[in-house]
Amino acid sequence: MSERVSESLGRPVVAADTAENVGEVKAFVLDRSGRTITQLHVAGRKRSAEMVNWSDLSGFGTDAVMVASHDTVTESVEERADEMVRGHVEVIGARVLDTDGFEHGVLADLEFDPETGAVIAAIGDGRQWPGDAIRSLGSYALVVESRSAK
Amino acid sequence: MTTSSVRLLRAGEIIGLPVVTIDGGEDVGEVKDVVYDGTSHRLIGFTLNKRGWFRGTLTDVLNVAQIAAIGGDAVMVNSDADLAAPVAAAEASALEGEGHDVIGTDVITTDGTILGVVSGVILSAGERPAAVGYELTDDAGASVFVPISAQLALSGDNLVVPSEMTPFVRHDLAGFGASVSEFRAILGQGTDVDTEGRTV
Numbered sequence: 365m366s367e368r369v370s371e372s373l374g375r376p377v378v379a380a381d382t383a384e385n386v387g388e389v390k391a392f393v394l395d396r397s398g399r400t401i402t403q404l405h406v407a408g409r410k411r412s413a414e415m416v417n418w419s420d421l422s423g424f425g426t427d428a429v430m431v432a433s434h435d436t437v438t439e440s441v442e443e444r445a446d447e448m449v450r451g452h453v454e455v456i457g458a459r460v461l462d463t464d465g466f467e468h469g470v471l472a473d474l475e476f477d478p479e480t481g482a483v484i485a486a487i488g489d490g491r492q493w494p495g496d497a498i499r500s501l502g503s504y505a506l507v508v509e510s511r512s513a514k
Numbered sequence: 515m516t517t518s519s520v521r522l523l524r525a526g527e528i529i530g531l532p533v534v535t536i537d538g539g540e541d542v543g544e545v546k547d548v549v550y551d552g553t554s555h556r557l558i559g560f561t562l563n564k565r566g567w568f569r570g571t572l573t574d575v576l577n578v579a580q581i582a583a584i585g586g587d588a589v590m591v592n593s594d595a596d597l598a599a600p601v602a603a604a605e606a607s608a609l610e611g612e613g614h615d616v617i618g619t620d621v622i623t624t625d626g627t628i629l630g631v632v633s634g635v636i637l638s639a640g641e642r643p644a645a646v647g648y649e650l651t652d653d654a655g656a657s658v659f660v661p662i663s664a665q666l667a668l669s670g671d672n673l674v675v676p677s678e679m680t681p682f683v684r685h686d687l688a689g690f691g692a693s694v695s696e697f698r699a700i701l702g703q704g705t706d707v708d709t710e711g712r713t714v
Contacts, residue, residue: 396538453539463536464640465585502539504532507590510583 366484367424369455369474377406380422381433387414389429392455392474393445394483398501401481404429405449406437413441413449424478452503460488461505468513471506488513522691524649525550525557525635528584533562536582537593541565545589549575550635550645552616555662557637557645560589562597584639616668621650621660625677630658632673636690646694648673649687658683659690661697 375389387406393415395402404421407414420436421429431437447453458471473487483495486506497512525548532541543562551558559577580596581589591597621629630650636659638646650658660675661682667674682697684690 398539461534461539461588461590462585463590464583465531465534465588465590467587499536500539502535504534504541505539505588507534507536507539 365478366475367426367478368487369476370472372424372429375427375429377404377416377429377431379432379434379436380430384434386416386431386434386437391448393448394455394501396444396500396502398486398498398506399483399495401476401483403445405445408439410450411441412439413445414439415441415445415449418481447503453501455501458501459505460486460493460508462508462510462512463499464510466510467505468508521639522636522646522687522694523584523586523639524687525637525645528560528589528637531584532565532588533560533576533597534588534590535593536590540594541588542591542594542597543574543576545576548635550616552668555616555645555666555668557635557643578643581643583641584637584643586639616648616673619668619673620671621648621673621675623675623677623680627677627680628653629660629675629683633657636687638694647690656685657687658685659687659693661690661694663697 369392372389376385377387377389379386389404391405392401393403394400401418403415403417405413406416414437416431416436420431422432423430441449455474456471460468460471462468469489471486472489474483475485475487476483483498485495486493486498491513493508493512497509499507528545528548531545533543534541544565546561546563548560549558557578559575561575574597576597580591582592583590616632619632621632623629630652632648633651634649635645636647636649638644645662647659647661650660652658665676682693684693
């Protein structure tokens, strides 16, 4: 099973206990390694952004993302999440740069494991890199191992 | 020995490239200038500028030993801890000041032939960047490439090249890549240079 970031954006986020929509998938927060999704941005903007920790998801379904209750939604936005919510660090559209210092266009999509949040592949224009070849995701680039493209 | 291909590039082409961390994907600076010791024909490193709107000179210097790779689009470092402290920067500047400025120096062979005037330094790119040659401009305004060797003698007036090196002189950077490989092989230094000698 795998999912893509581009196809998951806009998917409703539903609280299982009340059946309420608590938001929708607005953005993905990845750690600095660029290999793991840590949070979802589900509602609000900038300072009032509302986040859900990946570990609090009860299921990342094809039609909806489930959380146990509304209580799992937090307004505490840490520095890394803030960078990504504000678009200082982008996922789709990120410049792809290899460890030898050569650019390879921009990131078109990320494929991830909906169970674990682990990144399976970074998808560029006509080529892709396996998740374990990703070295970092920062404000300048997604850095990948040189000669690791498939 | 594995033959990892190394590309050649003009030192001047590195100026303005971003310096990017492999562990963070952040641009921590951009190359302001190349610090080169003309006396020992050695690349010391780069001075850096800040990036973005509030640009200015960083006191940090990037020493060549801390560079993970030089590519066509960026200079890569493992982490921002690889930017040297200001003390090291001062030492690097002092080194730069002590050496004779090699740019603009006449290049003459030991048999008395003037090859041209030094117009630039050629570096090998990739994981172990180093100075490998000089670009000269001859009387006719054409480019001439001469490999760097320990036998080069530099004064404030001239750079003297052993006449035995004449066979390795090239007129194009592409051909020079192969020439440097050949020259190094004879010296037993074993540095492999991309035979296409691509400028990156």
